[in-house]
Amino acid sequence: MKKQGIRSLLVLGMVLMVYLVLSFVIPFNHTGTFWLGFAFGLVGIGLGTAGVMVAFQGKRTVTSKFYGFPIVRVALIYTACQLIVSFLLMGLSFLPAWVGVVVCIILFALAVIGLVATDATRDEIERQDAGQKINTQIMIGLRARAEVLAEQFGNDDAGAELKKLAEDLRSSDPVSSTAAVMQEMQLEQLLGQIGQALRTGDNAAAMQLCRDARNVLAERNGIAVAGKGR
Numbered sequence: 001m002k003k004q005g006i007r008s009l010l011v012l013g014m015v016l017m018v019y020l021v022l023s024f025v026i027p028f029n030h031t032g033t034f035w036l037g038f039a040f041g042l043v044g045i046g047l048g049t050a051g052v053m054v055a056f057q058g059k060r061t062v063t064s065k066f067y068g069f070p071i072v073r074v075a076l077i078y079t080a081c082q083l084i085v086s087f088l089l090m091g092l093s094f095l096p097a098w099v100g101v102v103v104c105i106i107l108f109a110l111a112v113i114g115l116v117a118t119d120a121t122r123d124e125i126e127r128q129d130a131g132q133k134i135n136t137q138i139m140i141g142l143r144a145r146a147e148v149l150a151e152q153f154g155n156d157d158a159g160a161e162l163k164k165l166a167e168d169l170r171s172s173d174p175v176s177s178t179a180a181v182m183q184e185m186q187l188e189q190l191l192g193q194i195g196q197a198l199r200t201g202d203n204a205a206a207m208q209l210c211r212d213a214r215n216v217l218a219e220r221n222g223i224a225v226a227g228k229g230r
Helices: 004-024 034-054 062-068 069-091 097-153 161-172 179-200 203-228
Strands: none
Touching: 004 034, 004 069, 034 069, 034 097, 069 097, 097 161, 097 179, 161 179, 161 203, 179 203
16 A cells, blocks of 8 residues: 555656646646646645545554545546646636636535545544454453463363353454443453362362353343344
């Protein structure tokens, strides 16, 4: 994606060079309308460059940079449209300047609105991705604790129950919800108690705690499914 951004900037640099050459090699009449079209052409190339830089620069995630492509698309579409309009204005230099101002301002406003909207969409996606990551940390942590305990004490009498608990955690929905917070807190407490019981050799207590944890996990999963069905 970084290479894609560099390529886009190189293309825009080439477009700028060609634009400058054509603007003064072609025998346009240098009226006020010509200079208006010429100036907005530079604005179009500048906004295209800014769009590429906003989309790909900075310390962003791969997902964020992927969603930066719509920003580039909007910027480059505006650049292309503005250059076409600019050459038309330079060629039709007899037109009143106000006509060019109206057309160019409308194009510029649409481009800015498009860029703001697409960047806001990307910010929302980043926010949701961050929230999703936070929402899965609790269950991932519980899975890891159960698997460590199963690996350490899997050969004891309570090992079978512990492995069942670890398997249930692996197959559970990792996304937490506010409705299941109490159950997840209970699971965390029960895993601590299971570890303590196993370390002291109280296998009977560990087995019962594993059963209790599986029941709480089933309750938590039921709440998660009900929440998604709303």
